[in-house]
Amino acid sequence: MPSLASVSTIDFPYQTDQQEIKQFAKALFAPSFPEVERMLSAFDNTEIQTRNLCQPLAYYLRPHTFQEQNLEYIRLALEYSVKAIEKCLASAKIGKEEVTDTLFISTTGLATPSVDALIVNQMRLNQNINRMSIFGLGCGGGVSGYAKACALAKANPDAVVLLVAVELCSLTFLRDDFSKSNFIGASLFSDGVAACLIAGDNRVNHTENKIRFLANESKLYYDSQQMMGWDFLDNGFKVLFSSSIPALISRNVREDVAEFLSRQGLKIADIKNYIFHPGGRKVLAAYEEALDMGTDSLNKAREIMTRYGNMSSSTVLYVLERFFREGYENGYSLMMAMGPGFSSEMVLLDMKR
Numbered sequence: 001m002p003s004l005a006s007v008s009t010i011d012f013p014y015q016t017d018q019q020e021i022k023q024f025a026k027a028l029f030a031p032s033f034p035e036v037e038r039m040l041s042a043f044d045n046t047e048i049q050t051r052n053l054c055q056p057l058a059y060y061l062r063p064h065t066f067q068e069q070n071l072e073y074i075r076l077a078l079e080y081s082v083k084a085i086e087k088c089l090a091s092a093k094i095g096k097e098e099v100t101d102t103l104f105i106s107t108t109g110l111a112t113p114s115v116d117a118l119i120v121n122q123m124r125l126n127q128n129i130n131r132m133s134i135f136g137l138g139c140g141g142g143v144s145g146y147a148k149a150c151a152l153a154k155a156n157p158d159a160v161v162l163l164v165a166v167e168l169c170s171l172t173f174l175r176d177d178f179s180k181s182n183f184i185g186a187s188l189f190s191d192g193v194a195a196c197l198i199a200g201d202n203r204v205n206h207t208e209n210k211i212r213f214l215a216n217e218s219k220l221y222y223d224s225q226q227m228m229g230w231d232f233l234d235n236g237f238k239v240l241f242s243s244s245i246p247a248l249i250s251r252n253v254r255e256d257v258a259e260f261l262s263r264q265g266l267k268i269a270d271i272k273n274y275i276f277h278p279g280g281r282k283v284l285a286a287y288e289e290a291l292d293m294g295t296d297s298l299n300k301a302r303e304i305m306t307r308y309g310n311m312s313s314s315t316v317l318y319v320l321e322r323f324f325r326e327g328y329e330n331g332y333s334l335m336m337a338m339g340p341g342f343s344s345e346m347v348l349l350d351m352k353r
């Protein structure tokens with residue numbers, strides 16, 4: 001089965017303290033929005049300490065058109081994707097000419113040609129590389145992308161699949177949106193870039209950490225499309241973010257996970273490592289309660305959220321990188337994330353050292 005050869009992440013040079021961002025939001029919104037004081041508690045309720053930002057705070061003080069924001073998205077997505085890929089290749093000791101497939105995931109900017117084409121051009125990757133670019137999966141994109149990359153590697157045992165997830169959420173910020181969703185987004189979302197190399201069976205000699213793909217499953221919940229996503233406006237992307245997301249997770253996640261594992265001949269008790277997307281404090285609590293987890297089962301997910309914030313699709317790959325680098329318990333492991341749709345994505349792994 002396909003194996004994870006390496007994973008890399010980006011620490012932007014503008015990691016910023018959450019309390020500094022809170023004061024920034026207060027100063028920005030107060031002149032036009034008298035209720036700002038009441039809304040600012042959202043920043044304290046996240047348990048986030050620092051945020052991974054692709055620009056200094058002063059950048060967000062200035063008004064920008066959607067065109068300007070999107071051009072910055074393309075520039076920074078290309079720059080930091082290349083850096084993450086180079087780290088990934090070096091870690092796995094794989095040459096760039098060996099990469100057979102690319103899969104690019106993002107929901108926070110638009111580009112045609114797609115960013116993966118720009119990467120292939122700048123890095124001079126194989127001109128005959130198979131490319132896939134997926135937009136719109138939001139927070140679920142990291143797990144969904146990982147599953148799709150493994151499907152490519154499973155179909156071709158000689159494959160080396162490059163997965164890149166880029167989310168520059170801060171560049172979608174709308175300074176004239178006084179909705180509750182925008183305040184929640186401003187208190188929670190940040191920027192992340194992550195890359196993975198996934199090797200087919202004939203390339204497993206590249207993988208020292210034995211993290212093997214076993215199965216995956218997606219689920220879309222009917223009539224829930226307004227729970228998370230974008231409204232596309234003349235001035236950019238307006239965030240939609242429902243407060244009922246943790247309740248939906250509480251109602252569904254245990255049954256969803258149990259049924260998925262049952263189809264693989266497993267039970268929830270068989271899972272040793274939980275590589276979960278930390279959507280927020282309440283989302284993590286909903287997972288812990290619904291799955292009867294031990295108090296430290298989501299420690300790595302919580303650490304990533306605390307240090308970086310919610311980086312949409314790339315966040316779960318930051319969690320995966322922490323397991324890859326720091327170690328894990330041998331056995332079956334579950335990757336999971338929720339995203340727009342509303343939907344869930346799950347990947348079952350076998351992790352051995």
